[in-house]
Amino acid sequence: MSVTAPLGFRAAGVTAGLKSSGAPDLALVVNDGPERVVAGVFTTNRVVAAPVVWSRQVVADGRADAVVLNSGGANACTGPDGFADTHRTAEHVADVLGVSAGDVVVCSTGLIGERLPMDRLLAGIDDAAAQLAADGGPAAATAIMTTDSVAKTVHIERDGWSVGGMAKGAGMLAPGLATMLCVLTSDAVTSPDEAHAALRAATVVTFDRVDSDGCMSTNDTVVLLTSGASGIRVSEAELADAVTAACAALARALVADAEGATHDVAVTVVGAQTEAAAVAVARAVTRSNLFKAAVFGNDPNWGRVLSAVGTVPEEVAAFDAAQLDVRINGVQVCRASGVGEDRTLVDLAGSREVHVEVDLHAGDARATVWTNDLTHDYVHENSAYST
Amino acid sequence: MSVTAPLGFRAAGVTAGLKSSGAPDLALVVNDGPERVVAGVFTTNRVVAAPVVWSRQVVADGRADAVVLNSGGANACTGPDGFADTHRTAEHVADVLGVSAGDVVVCSTGLIGERLPMDRLLAGIDDAAAQLAADGGPAAATAIMTTDSVAKTVHIERDGWSVGGMAKGAGMLAPGLATMLCVLTSDAVTSPDEAHAALRAATVVTFDRVDSDGCMSTNDTVVLLTSGASGIRVSEAELADAVTAACAALARALVADAEGATHDVAVTVVGAQTEAAAVAVARAVTRSNLFKAAVFGNDPNWGRVLSAVGTVPEEVAAFDAAQLDVRINGVQVCRASGVGEDRTLVDLAGSREVHVEVDLHAGDARATVWTNDLTHDYVHENSAYST
The missing domain is CATH 3.10.20.340 (ArgJ beta chain, C-terminal domain)
Structure with missing residues (x-):
């Protein structure tokens, strides 16, 4: 299950000390290839968090090596300093992994209007990089939880390839930690354009049709990484079908875990x-x-x-x-x-x-x-x- | 205060037995003229209650003699039978007052999807007609209350003429009895077109800017009656100014009385x-x-x-x-x-x-x-x- 179920991915989830609870709060997902395709869908809110501004640029060329996600702070409404924090986060991941900062997607979730404790966050990245493992998906899924009562993961298997995923968020019914973050992975061989089209088609009929309280987040992000490690070339329709199944399962899990809800x-x-x-x-x-x-x-x-x-x-x-x-x-x-x-x-x-x-x-x-x-x-x- | 403060109006509020609580639940407001101008503004919901369908027609020619209002039942989503009930209500008021049914505005508020107990309602009309009085405004304001904790009335005085009014509803924060009903009266001399323009201008900047919970009622109705009894001809701008002041005061009172609210x-x-x-x-x-x-x-x-x-x-x-x-x-x-x-x-x-x-x-x-x-x-x- 989770993002390391398909071939070609490693992940980790660690405690960086961003949450006062001491629960895991930093996740890293790395695409080891051979391909490093990325597609992303983001909140349509005009007020967006620094990591959304950054990550939109990262996915624009259809290539990324890694996704770093933190809970414990949304880095939204934090101005130019907050954007510098996101930039610094990506630079640090890039240094540790030996890749380019422009190929590192950043996601954050937590309270709006607070700066992130960068020293702890950067140390957490070192820690996560050291713990990257081919079975690290569940730990990563746990580290992005906020008020979620369970980690939300999925694995959709096809003939010789698959789609894995993790998500956090309890619709918008979670107590203020309203953001929905989702990382999907696949070992199918596909192009950036096909990945983007498949992801867009999937989110329109899944996450876009979950509406717990009508409130739109500043941080919502859904990212799809494909490694091509299965060696199997899939059509856009095949990929869209599997990605839609993964998103549907995760979207239903968000509703089922909406805090405060009884129905x-x-x-x-x-x-x-x-x-x-x-x-x-x-x-x-x-x-x-x-x-x-x-x-x-x-x-x-x-x-x-x-x-x-x-x-x-x-x-x-x-x-x-x-x-x-x-x-x-x-x-x-x-x-x-x-x-x-x-x-x-x-x-x-x-x-x-x-x-x-x-x-x-x-x-x-x-x-x-x-x-x-x-x-x-x-x-x-x-x-x-x-x- | 209330709808009988301007010259030319009588009103009454009685207990017809529509509410299980035994509280007053039927109000009648009569315009004794010499003019009998009416203007109305209604909910923009496409699903509208029978009394709204009826009253839109009544106000279309700019002339009306009376408004009958009941709490204890919205008569919404009651089909052709519900519309027949509204028609019968207007006919009965017309018979008792010696006017035409087409000149009787009907307003209802309460639970959706329930028929009204017509025998009690018609008997209540007889009772209200017998009690019509030039100081009956406060009793009428009390009879349209649902979960309102206080009767809401207003009187805006100008030089030799005035605007009176009553309203019920606690924004949409009232427990399900979401409807806002409002009757305004004036003894100014004006035309139906001017009355309509003044009422529209007033509601756009007052009632339309109260939004307790985003829910739109099937029954919202605001009616303005003018008698011309003061003999004073006013301009549309003068009328709009006074009607806006009346609506603003009543709208603010609705928010202040929103049940369940603390701010x-x-x-x-x-x-x-x-x-x-x-x-x-x-x-x-x-x-x-x-x-x-x-x-x-x-x-x-x-x-x-x-x-x-x-x-x-x-x-x-x-x-x-x-x-x-x-x-x-x-x-x-x-x-x-x-x-x-x-x-x-x-x-x-x-x-x-x-x-x-x-x-x-x-x-x-x-x-x-x-x-x-x-x-x-x-x-x-x-x-x-x-x-």
Whole structure:
């Protein structure tokens, strides 16, 4: 499992002392080749952390040797000094590994607006480099955890090649450590353009459809490294299929581990004219605090689903507002925008997974967006985090 | 105070038995003229309650005799039967008052997806009509309360004429009874077009800038009735000014009474290229659950402000993401998108009002949007409401 499952990768996870808890907080992933292809997808927030500014440049030429990741500090909103810290981090990794700093991706996660303790971080890099191992993937996955309760790893096997991965983050429901970081590896032979296209195709239907609390991070980063060590040339479609499977598994794991959540909620919109319309309607429902609080209360409150659906503009999603159906865990609680089956038939208390299906009766397209319920613990953890 | 403060209006508030609590739940406001001008502004939700469908038609010709309002049931998502209930309500008011049903505005608030107990409602109308009085405004304001802790009324006096008003709703922070209803009255002489323009101008800068939890109701209605009883002809600008003052006072009262809230938060964006850009940025901040939970925890977490600002697309609001300033209660905690003054200088625990100012350094426009913090009580009340 994890990023060292495919051939051609070494990794390590160590305690650099960035976290007050003393838990591991620095991970290093190295691509030993023979190829050193990289692709990256980053937050679309205009306010981005220094490591995102840096790493966007690193992946631009499709080549990278290593990824260094730290928890314990996001290095966001830290100005030119923070960017210098990221630069220095990459330079140090490059020196230790004998590569170019411009081929070192940097990821950070933690509180915004605080400088990183660079002495400890640089010493941690030395430590991690000394511990790099072909079975170091699990340790790396552990070192990027923040409030995650479990390390999240994946391994998708294909005929003679595979995709491995690790991720941290509990959707945006984690107590303020909202960032989602993910490193994927593959030993398939592919080009930078194909890797980028495959990664983009995968994230659009996986991580982009997880929306715990509607808040967008300054640090979100998903990186794919391919080594070509299997010697097997794959098509872009084959790579996209495996990478999508890996991202889907990790995205589902993020939702399942969302701190403070008591339910994982899949909002599926069917009968849409286009997939984009289905996503827009599903996202409106997953962003309704009223609906999400109702789910926490095990209340199949379909009225709140409908009132969220109704906020989507007509130019975004065509539907007749008088012809909407809603099913919750299979019970059609709303028919033609009116009362359907008895809502007491829906048992939400008994299951962590809640399936909401909205039928727009406007076409054949569909999409699912995952979210969590809005709970006391969400408020507690996000109100108590930085103070 | 309230809707009977201007000349030419009678009102009543009675207990029809729609609420299980036995509290007053039916209000009637009658315009005795000599003029009977009406203007209305309604929710932009595509899923709208039967009374909204009805009342949009009533106000279309600029003339109405009365407004009947009930709490204890929203009559939303109730299908053709629900619309028939609204029609029957208007017919009954019309019969009792000797006017046309097409001149009776209907407003409802309460749980979605439940039919109204029509026998009780119609009997309540008889009762209210019998109690109509020139000092009945406060009773009417009390009868439209749902989870409001206080009746919300206003009276803006001008030279020889005035604007009165009542509103219910606790922003969208009320436990599920999210609807905002507002009736304004004036004894000024004006035309339907001027009344509509004045009301629209007023709501855009008041009720439209209160956003407790980002959820849009199916029932929101703001109605302005003018009687002309003062005999004083006012300009559209004079009317708009007074109506805006009335709406601003009522909107502020909604935020102050938001159930579950411990802080009223004014997010002011300055230095914007346009007022629309300032509103868009302010709204992004007021919709950040992470920021609102931080305020509940008395944490001046400016990083969450910046990460919300950064989600606004460039085509909506121009700014340099590296040049943002944030002040919280006067302390400049963020300068040029980096660390500013010591955040511990901000004392949020000591005041209900929190003032957040974001400077985009992109122009001279500004706007303020009000919201509340995200609290345990919000989650509790919205998870426990309908079950």
